[in-house]
Amino acid sequence: MLNKNSEALGIIFPNSYDTLMPELANERLMASIPFASRYRMIDFVLSSMVNSGIDNVSLIVRKNYLSLLDHLGSGREWDLTRKNGGLNIVPPFSQKTSKMYGGRVDALIGIVNFLKRQKEEYVVMSDANLAVNFDFRALIADHIASGADVTVAYRKAGLPVTDADAFSSEEELYYTLKIEDGRVKKIKINEAGEGLYNVSMNMYVLRREYLIELIAEAYVKGNFYFERDILLPQVDKINIHAFEFTGYVVGFHDLSSYFKESMRLLEGDHLNALFGGAPIYTKIRDDNPTRYKDGAKVKNIMAADGCIIEGEAENCILFRGVKIGKGAKVKNCILMQDTVVEDGVSIEYAVSDKNVTITENTSLKGTDSFPIYIGKGQVV
Amino acid sequence: MAKEMIAMLLAGGQGSRLYALTEKLAKPAVPFGGKYRIIDFPLSNCVNSGIDTVGILTQYQPLVLNEYIGNGQPWDLDRLYGGVHVLPPYQKATGSDWYKGTANAIYQNLSFIERYDPEYVIILSGDQICKQDYSDFLRFHKEKNAEFSVAVMEVPWEEASRFGLMVTDDTDRITEFQEKPKNPKSNLASMGIYIFNWEILKQYLIEDEADPNSENDFGNNIIPNLLRDNRRMYAYRFEGYWKDVGTISSLWEANMEVLDPEHSGIDLFDENWKIYSRNSGMTGHRIVGDAVVENSLITDGCYIEGNVKHSVLFAGVKVEPGAIVEDAVIMGGTVIHKGAVVKHCIVAENVEIGENAVVGAMPSGEEKGVATIGSDVKVGANAKVGPNAMVRTDVKEGEEQC
Numbered sequence A: 001m002l003n004k005n006s007e008a009l010g011i012i013f014p015n016s017y018d019t020l021m022p023e024l025a026n027e028r029l030m031a032s033i034p035f036a037s038r039y040r041m042i043d044f045v046l047s048s049m050v051n052s053g054i055d056n057v058s059l060i061v062r063k064n065y066l067s068l069l070d071h072l073g074s075g076r077e078w079d080l081t082r083k084n085g086g087l088n089i090v091p092p093f094s095q096k097t098s099k100m101y102g103g104r105v106d107a108l109i110g111i112v113n114f115l116k117r118q119k120e121e122y123v124v125m126s127d128a129n130l131a132v133n134f135d136f137r138a139l140i141a142d143h144i145a146s147g148a149d150v151t152v153a154y155r156k157a158g159l160p161v162t163d164a165d166a167f168s169s170e171e172e173l174y175y176t177l178k179i180e181d182g183r184v185k186k187i188k189i190n191e192a193g194e195g196l197y198n199v200s201m202n203m204y205v206l207r208r209e210y211l212i213e214l215i216a217e218a219y220v221k222g223n224f225y226f227e228r229d230i231l232l233p234q235v236d237k238i239n240i241h242a243f244e245f246t247g248y249v250v251g252f253h254d255l256s257s258y259f260k261e262s263m264r265l266l267e268g269d270h271l272n273a274l275f276g277g278a279p280i281y282t283k284i285r286d287d288n289p290t291r292y293k294d295g296a297k298v299k300n301i302m303a304a305d306g307c308i309i310e311g312e313a314e315n316c317i318l319f320r321g322v323k324i325g326k327g328a329k330v331k332n333c334i335l336m337q338d339t340v341v342e343d344g345v346s347i348e349y350a351v352s353d354k355n356v357t358i359t360e361n362t363s364l365k366g367t368d369s370f371p372i373y374i375g376k377g378q379v380v
Numbered sequence B: 001m002a003k004e005m006i007a008m009l010l011a012g013g014q015g016s017r018l019y020a021l022t023e024k025l026a027k028p029a030v031p032f033g034g035k036y037r038i039i040d041f042p043l044s045n046c047v048n049s050g051i052d053t054v055g056i057l058t059q060y061q062p063l064v065l066n067e068y069i070g071n072g073q074p075w076d077l078d079r080l081y082g083g084v085h086v087l088p089p090y091q092k093a094t095g096s097d098w099y100k101g102t103a104n105a106i107y108q109n110l111s112f113i114e115r116y117d118p119e120y121v122i123i124l125s126g127d128q129i130c131k132q133d134y135s136d137f138l139r140f141h142k143e144k145n146a147e148f149s150v151a152v153m154e155v156p157w158e159e160a161s162r163f164g165l166m167v168t169d170d171t172d173r174i175t176e177f178q179e180k181p182k183n184p185k186s187n188l189a190s191m192g193i194y195i196f197n198w199e200i201l202k203q204y205l206i207e208d209e210a211d212p213n214s215e216n217d218f219g220n221n222i223i224p225n226l227l228r229d230n231r232r233m234y235a236y237r238f239e240g241y242w243k244d245v246g247t248i249s250s251l252w253e254a255n256m257e258v259l260d261p262e263h264s265g266i267d268l269f270d271e272n273w274k275i276y277s278r279n280s281g282m283t284g285h286r287i288v289g290d291a292v293v294e295n296s297l298i299t300d301g302c303y304i305e306g307n308v309k310h311s312v313l314f315a316g317v318k319v320e321p322g323a324i325v326e327d328a329v330i331m332g333g334t335v336i337h338k339g340a341v342v343k344h345c346i347v348a349e350n351v352e353i354g355e356n357a358v359v360g361a362m363p364s365g366e367e368k369g370v371a372t373i374g375s376d377v378k379v380g381a382n383a384k385v386g387p388n389a390m391v392r393t394d395v396k397e398g399e400e401q402c
Helices: A041-051 A066-072 A104-109 A112-117 A136-146 A208-220 A226-234 A255-264 A270-275 B016-022 B040-048 B063-069 B102-107 B110-114 B134-143 B157-162 B198-210 B218-228 B248-258
Strands: A008-013 A056-060 A086-090 A122-127 A130-132 A150-157 A175-180 A183-189 A197-207 A240-244 A249-251 A290-292 A297-303 A312-318 A329-335 A346-352 A363-365 A372-374 B005-010 B053-057 B083-087 B120-125 B128-130 B148-154 B164-168 B174-179 B188-197 B233-237 B242-244 B285-287 B292-294 B296-298 B307-309 B324-330 B341-347 B371-373
Touching (some): A008 A041, A008 A104, A041 A056, A041 A066, A041 A122, A104 A208, A104 A226, A150 A175, A150 A249, A197 A208, A197 A226, A255 A312, B005 B134, B016 B248, B102 B110, B110 B198, B128 B188, B164 B233, B188 B218, B218 B233
Parallel strands (some): A056 A086, A150 A240, A297 A312, A329 A346, B005 B053, B005 B120, B148 B233, B292 B307
Antiparallel strands (some): A150 A197, A175 A183, A175 A197, A290 B296, B148 B188, B164 B174
16 A cells, blocks of 8 residues: 555553552553653654554553543544544453453453454554654564564663562563573563663564464463563564664653653753654643743743743743742642642642642642652642 | 524735735734734634634635645534635636635635525634634624624724724614725724625625626725615624734734733633644743743743743744843744844744844834844844844845845
8 A cells, every 4th residue: 555654553551550650640541641741651652653654553441541531532633533543442341351451461352353354464562651752663674674473672771670569560560681683582570680671661563463363372371461471481482573772761660750750851952862753742732832921930941831930940840731820939840730839839849740739838848759749639 | 504604714815014924925824922823813713602614715825824724623623514614716617716805705705605504604804813702793793683793993083094994873883984084983993804694795795796896895895885775784892902913013012912911901821712723743842051031922842041031932943042032023943043132023934043143123212123034034143134124035144134
């Protein structure tokens, strides 16, 4: 077909790693966590797929997905309102049994008939927990050139230094890879230690029919997890090719790392490193430009449209519609959509969720490693 | 199914008094207020007033406008039945013609209106900044049992002779129309926004077209003819912000008024009457290093390292360290390099202003010129552009233009 850039369809698992973020993913899922002043995490992987010519994308949601549905709508902003393909959101009740799925195998079995009917030769799978400008076209091309059965994207990174329990739940595992000559020789679960590892980005490409084969077999055996139960035990049998991603990656595993990753965007050329490539699309809100009134004093901030700033802000990320009142001092903060900081407030090291109001003359102070979190809609 | 009222938006004007700004695009497509174009105002008014069918009459340099309107989705005007339609002049079995005047433009599209069989047609103009509820205007039109109504603004008596004036009796019925008279009998200026009963509009357009001496203009021909026949014509008083941005100085002034909604009355922050626009899709703006931003509007994608004071910056504008921007309107994608001084001016899209260049100047005495730089122009390092300059082509390094 002319202009058919990609021979792949996309599958995204928006709930992966939800439990790592009890604050931000309490009423939402990983994919709809707000990031970088006007985006949500899903925007990155979804835009990356669209920019790579993938126009048939399924999101298999598990729970708390209302905010995601609201954000994505018909998929128009990502150019995914298509007659053929487009955006396809699969809720849990579309499965034979109405229970929520556990692992990826479980999730994929629910759409196996859909997968059988599609025409694309390849399937690209990803979570929505990383903010990246990812070229899936390069991944697919590398996969085809390698002749491998499966290709996994990884990055060289340190391991999440955190409460080990966070990753102990069966669903939220991380994987490190031992690679020889581009082939994955060993997959380790929740490895610990200092230094750089080959950390899996949980992004895969493989032939659609091969995927159907793998999940059908696993399901019959009662296996739920794609990595743990399919790839890991058969690493000698299945030719898994490794694709290194060297671009800018944002990943977080708790509130403190969310805070650090957000603030990292304010340093040097990081913003450009993440956004400088292909465009990242998001929901349009039709805000007016941000207004700096008399008395506003800002230093090193990133702000979306729709803010009204009368006070002081330093080292902050301000989402759409944030208001900072007269004489207020906001330092090292992330203020999400429509947060109102009233006159005279002093606040440092805080993350405020949507629609928070911080009333007049309040003083709040967190620390670098333990930022204060103010839940959605709260009045402080 | 018939529509109650559809809108016809006159967007064919060249806007020749905007010079360099309208060289490549029609006046309604001129950027305004940080992220809008002029046409966003009438289109958003339509959709906020419940009008879902809009015909846009284009003629002059329509490419930017066509692409901008697209399928009308940003204004929620992508509809199954109705929605927004761009209407350029077209060839018919009996020949083809450019739009000869405002009335002729509508006349040539009678069959478009016919498709929706409306009771009323509102005629809008694509070169005004105004937030107006057209449903309130229609309510007035119905209450008066009018056949034709025109929206009017009260203007100061000393300025009245610059406008087309409606002389009314105490029921707001129009008794006389004066076009830019020496001795005004009224201070009710026409805003160029009309509601017609569709049958009346059709009848008078057909009659006007048959008259070889007509200029085919609403103000000069249709309104006098309606008066001649003693039609039920009423003047609807609009109280609110209204500005014809047909000149460089009025366009600049309107942009500055956006910075002061408390006094000027043009509030773009009103949640109940949003102005919609096509989005740039850029990231949030950054204010970095020793940048100072005071009393300004900054849009997504801007990267500010210099000083910005009392200015409107559109999406993706870059201001490098040491550059000074004051009382300026800087349109999308423009880059202001280190040490440049940009004051009291309008700089169009994708302009590059070289290091230490000087553009415009704050008014002093009689000198109140608004320097204007057209889109895609490069102003070289150390160049100087005077306050009355109208720059359409590149300015070389060190060169001076007045």
